[in-house]
Amino acid sequence: MSDRDNSTSVLFASSEVAPWSKTGGLADVCSALPKALDKQGLNVSIVTPYYRCVRQWFLDHEGKEPSPIFGLTLHAPIAHERRVAGVRRTTIPGTNVVAYFIEHNVYYDRDGIYNNQGVDYQDNCDRYAFFCRCVLELIKNYRDFNGRPVLDVDVIHVNDWQTALIPVYLDAIYRSSSKLGGDSVFATARPRLTSPESQGSDDVFAKTKTVLTIHNLRHQGRFFRGAMDRVGLDWSLFTFDKMEFYGQLNLLKSGVVFSDLITTVSPRYAEEIRTEEFGEKLQGVIAGRADDLYGVLNGVDREEWDPRTDRFLPQTYDENTFQEGKRVCKAALQQECGLPQNPDVPLFGVVSRLDAQKGLDFIADNVPYLVERYNAQLVLLGSGDQALAERFQQLAGNYHWNVAVCNTFSVDLSHRIEAGSDVFLMPSRYEPCGLNQMYSLIYGTPPLVHDVGGLHDTVVNASDENIANGTANGFVFYWPNADDMRKALDWAINCFYNRKDDWNKIIRNAMHCDHSWDASAREYAALYRKLTKRNQ
Ligand code: ADP
Ligand code: GLC
Numbered sequence: 001m002s003d004r005d006n007s008t009s010v011l012f013a014s015s016e017v018a019p020w021s022k023t024g025g026l027a028d029v030c031s032a033l034p035k036a037l038d039k040q041g042l043n044v045s046i047v048t049p050y051y052r053c054v055r056q057w058f059l060d061h062e063g064k065e066p067s068p069i070f071g072l073t074l075h076a077p078i079a080h081e082r083r084v085a086g087v088r089r090t091t092i093p094g095t096n097v098v099a100y101f102i103e104h105n106v107y108y109d110r111d112g113i114y115n116n117q118g119v120d121y122q123d124n125c126d127r128y129a130f131f132c133r134c135v136l137e138l139i140k141n142y143r144d145f146n147g148r149p150v151l152d153v154d155v156i157h158v159n160d161w162q163t164a165l166i167p168v169y170l171d172a173i174y175r176s177s178s179k180l181g182g183d184s185v186f187a188t189a190r191p192r193l194t195s196p197e198s199q200g201s202d203d204v205f206a207k208t209k210t211v212l213t214i215h216n217l218r219h220q221g222r223f224f225r226g227a228m229d230r231v232g233l234d235w236s237l238f239t240f241d242k243m244e245f246y247g248q249l250n251l252l253k254s255g256v257v258f259s260d261l262i263t264t265v266s267p268r269y270a271e272e273i274r275t276e277e278f279g280e281k282l283q284g285v286i287a288g289r290a291d292d293l294y295g296v297l298n299g300v301d302r303e304e305w306d307p308r309t310d311r312f313l314p315q316t317y318d319e320n321t322f323q324e325g326k327r328v329c330k331a332a333l334q335q336e337c338g339l340p341q342n343p344d345v346p347l348f349g350v351v352s353r354l355d356a357q358k359g360l361d362f363i364a365d366n367v368p369y370l371v372e373r374y375n376a377q378l379v380l381l382g383s384g385d386q387a388l389a390e391r392f393q394q395l396a397g398n399y400h401w402n403v404a405v406c407n408t409f410s411v412d413l414s415h416r417i418e419a420g421s422d423v424f425l426m427p428s429r430y431e432p433c434g435l436n437q438m439y440s441l442i443y444g445t446p447p448l449v450h451d452v453g454g455l456h457d458t459v460v461n462a463s464d465e466n467i468a469n470g471t472a473n474g475f476v477f478y479w480p481n482a483d484d485m486r487k488a489l490d491w492a493i494n495c496f497y498n499r500k501d502d503w504n505k506i507i508r509n510a511m512h513c514d515h516s517w518d519a520s521a522r523e524y525a526a527l528y529r530k531l532t533k534r535n536q
Contacts (some may be wrong), residue, residue: 007532008042008043008154008155008525008528008529008532009042009043009044009151009152009153009154009155010034010037010042010043010044010045010153010154010155010156010157010528011044011045011046011047011135011139011151011153011155011156011157012030012033012034012044012045012046012047012157012159013046013047013048013131013132013135013156013157013158013159013163013166014026014027014030014046014047014048014158014159014160014162014163015048015049015113015114015128015131015159015160015162015163016030016048016113017030017031017046017048017099018030018031018032018304019031019057019411020048020051020053020054020057020058021048021049021051021053021054021057021113023113023114023353024353025215025298025433025434025435026159026160026215026216028301028304028435029159029213029215029265029298029435030046030048030159031046031092031301032299032300032301032304032517033298033299033517033520033521033524034046034092034095034097035092035095035097035301035303035517036299036516036517036518036520036521037521037524037525038095038096038097039095039518039521040518040521040522040525042525042528043096044096044097045097045098045099045100045151046092046097046098046099046100047099047100047101047102047135047138048099048100048101048102049101049102049104049107049108049127049131050088050101050102050103050104050108050109051108051109051110051113052108052109052110052111053113054101055109058090065088066088066089066090066099066101067088067089067090068086068087068088068089068103069086069087069088069089069142072086072087072138072141072142073085073086073087074086074087074102074133074134074137074138074141075137076130076133076134076137077133077232078126078129078130078133078230078231078232079123079126079230080229080230083104083106083130084104085102085103085104085130085134086102086103086104087100087101087102087103087138087142088100088101088103089101100138102131102134102135102138104130104134107123107126107127107130107131108127118384118385118386124221124223125221125223125227125230125231125249125251126230126231128161128162128163128165128221128251129165129230129231129232131162131163132163132164132165132166132169133165133169133232135156135163135166136166136169136170136173136174136205138151139151139153139156139204139205139208140174140204140205149204152204153208154207154208154209154528154531154532155208155209155210155211155528155531155532156170156208156209156210156211157210157211157213158210158211158212158213158255158259159212159213159215160213160214160215160216160219160252161219161220161221161251161252161255162221162251163255164212164221164251164252164254164255164256164259165231165251165254165255166210166255167210167212167254167255167258167259167260168233168237168243168254168255168257168258169233170205170208170210170258171258172233172234172237174205175205175206175208207532209260209261209531209532210258210259210260210261211259211260211261211262211263211527211528211531212255212256212259212261212262212263213262213263213264213265214252214256214262214263214264214265214273214432215264215265215432215433216357216432217252217264217273217278217279217280217282217432218280218357218430219252220245220250220251220252220253220280220282221250221251221252222245222248222249222250222251223248223249223251224248224249225238225244225247225248225249227249228243228249231249237254241257242254242257242258243257245281245282246281252282253282253285256282256285256286256289257285257289259292260292260531261292261294261527261530261531262286262289262292262293262294263293263294263295263296263524263527264293264294264295264296264432265295265296265297265298265432265433265454266295266296266297266298266432266433266453266454266456266457266458267295267296267297267457268295268452268453268454268456268457269295269430269431269432269433269453269454270293270294270295271295272430272452272453273286274286274287274290278430278453294523294527296520296523296524296527297433297454297457297458297515297520298433298435298438298454298520299438299515299516299517299518299519299520299521300435300438300439300442300515300516300517301517302442302516305415305418305439305442305443306442307322307325307419307442307443307444307511310415310419312411312412312415312416313325313329313415313416313419314328314329314332314416315328315329315332317329317419317444318511319444319508319511319512322444322507322511323504325419326419326420326444326445327343329416329419329420330343330347330420330421330422331343331420332416332420333347333349333379333416333417333419333420333421334347334377334420336413336416337379337404337406338400338404339377339379339401339402339404340377340401342377345374345375345376345377346374346376346377346422346423346492346493346496346497347376347377347378347379347420347421347422347423348363348370348376348377348378348379348421348422348423348424348425348448349378349379349380349417349418349420349421349423349424349425349440349445350363350378350379350380350381350382350417350424350425350426351381351382351414351417351418351424351436352380352381352382352426352436353382353383353384354382354383354384354385354388354389354407355384355385355388356385356429357428357429357430357431358426358427358428358429359426359427359428359429359450359480359485360380360382360388360392360427361388361391361482362427362480362481362482362485363378363380363425363427363485364388364391364392364395365482366482366485366486366489367395367399367403368395368399369486369489370402370489371399371402371403374493375402376402376493377402377403377404378395378402378403378404379404379406379417379420379421380392380403380404380405380406381406381408381410381413381414381417382406382407383407383408383409389405389407392405392407393405393407418436418439418440418443418445419443419445421440421445422445422446422496423445423446423447423448423475423492423496424436424437424440424445424446424447424448425447425448426440426447426448426449426450426455427448427449427450427477427480427485428449428450428452428453428455429450429452429480430452430453431449431450431452431453431454431455432453432454433453433454433457434449434453434454434455434458437449437454437455437458437459437474438458438513438515440510441458441459441473441474441510441511441513441515442510442511442513442515443511444507444508444510444511445507445510446462446473446474446475446492446506446507446510447459447473447474447475447510448474448475448476448477448485448488448489448492449474449475449476449477450476450477450478450480450485451476451477451478452480455476458513458515459473459474459475459476460472460473460474460476460509461474461475461476462474462475462491462492462495462502462506467502467505467506470505470509471509472502472505472506472509473506473509473510473513474506474510475488475489475491475492476488
């Protein structure tokens with residue numbers, strides 16, 4: 001039986017798509033998952049803002065910008081103004097996935113994606129509300145010569161708060177069979193700010209369903225209540241069971257309420273976000289949608305992350321050659337980072353956004369111990385929070401023979417750290433999925449993690465029992481504090497020095513983990529089918 005499913009057409013909307021724009025795992029997922037779905041035969045396209053970094057990427061890599069779609073301009077009223085956007089189009093090389101870029105230079109032609117040197121743009125609500133409107137205007141207005149919609153979309157798959165207004169606009173403005181009861185949302189005395197020509201039902205959207213994926217519940221897109229006027233939705237939606245949240249406008253919450261189906265990026269996180277501990281005050285709203293909530297584990301894009309073919313490594317390797325391959329990669333990494341080229345000391349690697357989420361302070365607390373007791377080495381690549389960056393810089397200054405810190409964003413170096421380290425550290429306080437621990441597994445670098453979210457779903461602790469039954473692939477600690485982490489570090493170092501056979505077994509188990517996107521893409525495809533069947 002063929003796995004191809006040409007019947008379902010999905011449009012991904014995301015504020016980041018690798019390799020064009022990226023601050024974290026969202027970008028990886030929004031490029032890899034569409035590719036995997038395309039391989040399974042779904043009709044997939046993606047839409048994302050045309051940021052300055054996107055333009056630069058095309059100029060650097062292709063010598064020209066993607067072509068604009070001739071004659072197509074999108075109009076959307078945001079922040080009391082009618083704004084106009086152009087659309088550019090390309091395909092992800094080697095796939096049928098079409099990428100659309102929404103071009104509006106006032107909003108997107110800026111140095112950073114969300115902020116400038118750590119300070120969020122004041123108009124982020126306007127920027128992403130506008131993007132959401134443009135996505136729907138694109139579906140509606142992009143027609144072929146016969147007037148038929150080019151993007152005949154069954155499912156709009158939105159991601160995180162930046163695109164979470166799409167289901168709301170769809171229901172409140174664009175769709176005829178609105179959950180809200182058609183025009184009732186506008187039945188107040190307040191003026192509508194939406195343009196008359198784009199209001200009301202439209203057949204293009206008659207069957208369109210929405211999926212919202214929550215990549216990180218902490219970031220909700222919360223704005224001053226007055227932003228309701230700027231996004232152009234009626235104030236009757238500003239209630240505790242829809243868009244209001246403790247007096248503020250909450251875009252992610254709005255998406256949770258209005259989407260047809262909600263997913264998050266690991267089964268464990270799907271459980272956790274219903275609890276007070278991880279629910280970020282949205283646990284009630286999420287529990288209310290429990291029947292429509294699914295946890296689907298992210299995967300790894302093996303075209304980008306594979307030690308057998310990785311173009312960034314000084315030597316590639318596989319399960320049979322990892323000892324030699326990792327030896328070469330470790331020596332090269334030590335040299336690149338200015339550390340002594342000693343094969344015998346354990347080298348810990350970190351690639352991370354510098355953010356409280358990631359538990360990097362547990363690592364910092366343990367650095368003096370690791371260095372003084374074991375002469376261990378640490379290589380950290382990360383950018384973000386300034387205080388954390390300074391703390392690690394200081395450690396690098398104090399222990400310059402053992403600690404190397406690189407506060408930039410470097411894809412090349414991130415690959416070399418995954419391959420050249422002995423252990424990859426990811427002590428996150430919470431982690432919706434986490435991609436780096438999956439990369440490190442595949443690269444034969446056992447991850448050492450806190451037992452939470454997607455880390456729980458992917459890393460099996462090297463207990464004696466799990467080593468014996470062949471499942472151990474990393475090291476796990478169970479309470480988010482530096483002391484508990486230290487015990488796991490001791491155990492990992494003990495295995496590294498004294499249990500070489502077990503150590504190599506753990507590496508082999510790790511490299512065996514199949515975290516390719518195939519299985520997860522199949523789960524998404526099944527969810528889309530389930531949704532579109534509801535249409536029939
Ligand atoms: P999150 O999305 O929460 O940051 P993930 O583990 O899901 O965490 O994904 C992080 C992604 O960002 C990975 O692809 C990782 O390699 C990349 N990354 C994070 N920081 C850096 C950095 N400083 N340089 C290069 N890549 C980075
Ligand atoms: C978020 C999460 C991370 C997840 C990524 C991609 O940034 O913090 O755990 O892997 O999104 O889904």
